[in-house]
Amino acid sequence: MERKFPHLCKPITIGRVTFRNRMFSAPMGGTDITNDGCIGPKSTAFYELRAKGGAGAVTISECMVHPKTDGSHAYHLDTAILNxxxxxxxxxxxxxxxxxxxSVELSHSGMYSGTYMTDKSRQHGLAQWGPSACVRPDGVEVGELSHEMIDEIVAAYGQVAGxxxxxxxxxxxxxxxxxxxxxxxxSPWFNHRTDEYGGSIxxxxxFARRVLQSVREAVGPGFPIEFRMSGSELFEGGYTLEDGIAIAQELEDCIDLLHVSAGTxxxxxxxxxxSMFKEHGCNFYLAAEIKKHVSIPVATIGGLNDPAQMExxxxxxxxxxxxxxxxxxADPFLPEKVMANRDEEIVRCLRCFTCMAERAxxxxxxxxxNPLIGREMxxxxxxxxxxxxKVLVAGGGPGGLYAAWTAARRGHQVIxxxxxxSLGGILRSEQALPFKYEMYQLAGTYAHxxxxxxxxxxxxxxxxxxxVEREAPDALIIAVGSRPLLPPIPGLKGD
Ligand SMILES: Cc1cc2nc3c(=O)[nH]c(=O)nc-3n(C[C@H](O)[C@H](O)[C@H](O)COP(=O)(O)O)c2cc1C
Structure with missing residues (x-):
């Protein structure tokens, strides 16, 4: 079969490991975590579906390496914890x-320990440690990591990697x-140390170099180590792309795959x-620029969902x-669809942030x-x-189309x-707005x-x-549209 996206589908070898294609699944936050920090079965099924969907690599999100100084990140690998x-x-x-x-992402949230707690009031009871002492904007006091603590955290990265x-x-x-x-x-914004961990790039x-070395010692040669960094912090006072290049060059001898993301x-x-207000792939210039200055493979991320652009x-x-x-x-089977030239079947992410909001x-x-998300088990x-x-669906908006598609996949005769x-319902009104065009396209995909x-x-x-009487269906699905929600704001209907 001649592939429409041959470069995207081409295997890549990193270290001693060969990946079946270039489309990797990024960390997407932990859910279904047991009280002692293990991966629950629902989460395992979630990750499994990403693999089934054809991704070259599937990354488990933020495994906390040192709970003593970090209380918020999701999982924890610890032989002291049964299971x-x-x-x-x-x-x-x-x-x-x-x-x-x-693949598994190892993380430490440092001075932002507690960020992922649903009960934010508990953050104040945690120990927050960063490169430098400060008071966070939310009033939480941050202590400066001592050399002993740094040594302990560096060692913990290695232990957890092993x-x-x-x-x-x-x-x-x-x-x-x-x-x-x-x-x-x-970051020069966060790091004000005057010892060997602060000042020059x-x-x-x-600290990063010592962490990477500690991981290397634990996993041995040939085992791929990926470093996820922000190509630039993208705020005034933070490090710039120029600094990002220097950081990448400084660390590249310890890295097999450099993953360039953006911001904080x-x-x-x-x-x-x-978000949907930005161009797709708006951050890939950072990876592209850094790639010119290093000799290791580089990965990019940020609002990518179009196979042609990724190719x-x-x-x-x-x-x-x-x-x-x-x-x-939105569509865990995106990589498989790309591999099989079925890209017109990809249900594209709208970048609406429902995922983030629900996670928080x-x-x-x-x-x-993707209404099936969370039901991977x-x-x-x-x-x-x-x-x-025989199923009759009234209404060709997104709800009706999705219901019809599902019923047909279950083997029913569907009208x-x-x-x-034309199809699309409420989504048809989105086609005139460039940043909402994908909402309009969604109806076309569901219809296809x-x-x-x-x-x-x-x-x-x-x-x-x-x-309905004439057609005599066994089931009728009424999907004739939603009503706008008017919040009870006094004066809303006034002049
Ligand atoms: C729901 C959600 C959870 C995320 N959790 C993590 C995480 O645990 N670790 C991490 O490094 N990035 C996390 N991210 C960031 C993503 O890995 C990625 O960098 C970001 O979403 C941009 O990529 P995208 O446009 O393809 O979504 C998360 C993103 C989302 C949407």
Whole structure:
């Protein structure tokens, strides 16, 4: 088969490990974490689906390396915790059995310990440690890490990396970006030390270098170590792209894959997670620029979901690997669809932030365009129906189209009626706004998928009581639209 996106689909060898393609699954936060910091079965199933969907590598999010000085990041690998190693081993197995490489992100949140706690008041009871003492904008006091503590944390990175390898992970991602501890050391904004860990770029890189060396000692030669960094902190007073290049050069001899992201959570969340108001791939210039100055493979990330754009990035040599987070929440099968030239079937991420909002509020995974998210444990959740029925769907908006597609996949005979002369419902009004065009496109994708699954679509057809009686379906799904919600704001209806 001649591939439409041959560069994206081409295997890559990093260290001694070969990845089946260049589309890797980025860390996407931990949910379903047990009280003692293990990966719960729902989460294992979530990661397994990313592997089933064809990603070259699947990264487990933020494994905390040193709970004594970090109280917020999700999982913790610790032989003192019963089941810790087992939960990681089961997850690595689940990823590997579908041909993807399991990777785990090691992290320490430093002075922002507590960020992920749903109950923010508990943050104040935690010990927060950073490169330099300060009081955070939210009033939390941060202590300066002593040399002994630094030594302990560096050693912990190695211990946890060794355990991850023992559990079956085949790559380690050291999180050095997004404003967490390693980034805090790299940054002139956070790091005011006057010892060998502060001042010059070389000094600010010392902690990262020691962490990477500690991980290398634990995993041995040939085992891929990835370093995730922000190419630039993208705020005034933070480090610039020029500094990002110098940091990459300073550390490259300890790294097998350099993963260039952008910004920090605390001072540029919208740079790290570009919203629908930004161009797709708006951060890849950072990776492209850094790649010119290093000789190791470089990965890029940020608002990527278009195979043609990603193919061009790899083909033009601007990066060697593309990472996606939200695009794979929206459609975990994106890589498989790219590999099989079925890109028109990709359900694209709208970059609406439902995923982030839900994660912060309820620690669950939710997605506007993927209602099946969070149900990965149910396996093949669109099950064949025990009895084939005739299903009539009234309404060709996103709800009706998705319902029709699902019913058809279950084996039913499905007719969808839309009273207007085109599909899309409320989403049709989004086509005029460039940044909302993908919302409009979503209706087209759902319609394509519904048709392909065998749904008969009848336009200019209003479903009345008589119409239903005439068609005599076994089931009727009414999806004729939503009503706008008017918040009870006094004066809203006034002049
Ligand atoms: C719900 C959610 C959770 C995330 N959790 C993590 C995380 O645990 N660790 C991390 O390094 N990045 C995390 N990120 C950031 C992503 O890895 C990625 O850098 C960012 O979303 C931009 O990529 P995208 O545009 O492909 O989503 C998270 C992103 C989202 C949307």
């Amino acid at each position: 810790s190693l087992a939960s990681f081993a089961y997850t690595a197995d689940a990823i590997r059995r579908h041909g993807a490489i399991p 355990l991850a390898k023992r559990a079956g992970f085949e790559m380690i991602m050291v999180h050095g970006g997004h404003g967490w501890l390693i980034n805090q050391f790299l 070389q000094n600010r890189c010392r 959570y605390q001072r540029g969340f919208g740079d790290t997670h570009p 061009e990035i790899i083909k033009s040599g601007k990066a060697d690997v593309v990472y996606m987070a939200r695009a794979l929440l 509020a309820t620690a669950t995974r939710r997605c506007t365009v 149910e396996g093949d959740y669109v099950l064949p129906a025990p009895e084939k029925k 969808l009626c839309e009273k207007e002369d 998928l519904a048709r392909k699954a065998g749904v008969e679509i009848r336009l200019n057809t209003e479903v009345t009581a008589e119409y």
